Amino acid sequence: MFEDDKREVFLSGEAYFKVTSNQQTPFIVHTNQAEITVLGTKFNVRAWDQTNKVAVVVVDGKVSLRPENVNNNKSEVIISAGQISVLDENGSLLNPVNTDIELHLAWLNREYYFQGAPLGEVLDQLKRWHDIEFSLPADSYAANRITVNLENKPIEDILDLISLIMNFKYVMNGNTVVFTTNN
Structure with missing residues (x-):
């Protein structure tokens, strides 16, 4: 009011x-x-x-x-x-x-588009939407830029997609996701 x-x-x-x-x-x-x-x-x-x-x-x-x-x-x-x-x-x-x-308005329909966005920014958004924490293999990875479309997908599908793009593996421990390099 x-x-x-x-x-x-x-x-x-x-x-x-x-x-x-x-x-x-x-x-x-x-x-x-x-x-x-x-x-x-x-x-x-x-x-x-x-x-x-x-x-x-x-x-x-x-x-x-x-x-x-x-x-x-x-x-x-x-x-x-x-x-x-x-x-x-x-x-x-x-x-x-x-x-x-x-x-910029896709979020209204639970669609999330990132175009050349730093990985850290994408993970910050996922943290807000899914109440989870992330651990990267090195802080420098947060600056890597990615383009990705996350259309109302389950968090596991989103993590699989990010892992594929970044050549990572991940493990979920409670509400924490730990990414490691895929060597």
Whole structure:
């Protein structure tokens, strides 16, 4: 429920919003790192506290993205429909670029697409979705990039696929997955 003069939410995680236009009362999403201001649009925000990174994808309309607690327009980008912008780990705003909207909204249908994503990022997402921990043979593997489509598959199928791509073996011990190299 909103107060009469405010439409604000606080987010840690990922959410899709469909906002009714109201010129007098903008809709504001606060994350630990950013503030997203909207007048009327559809957009997705990914803002996991662990990453200190915010990604905003606009489906329809326009939104403003700026670092939290900054009140000047120099530290702001306007994102239009079909674009993505990111506030990175260092607090830098990246200019909006065109993107494949469906890729970013696939999670709404329990489909997960990673295109050239670091393995560490893929495992972080799996950790959130399946409440499991991962151990890699070496930290350096987390930076390896993979492209994979994980369409609502059981975790064992996902682990088999990642093992095949990375040439790993794995063992599940409770809620921990230990990957080893396949020598």
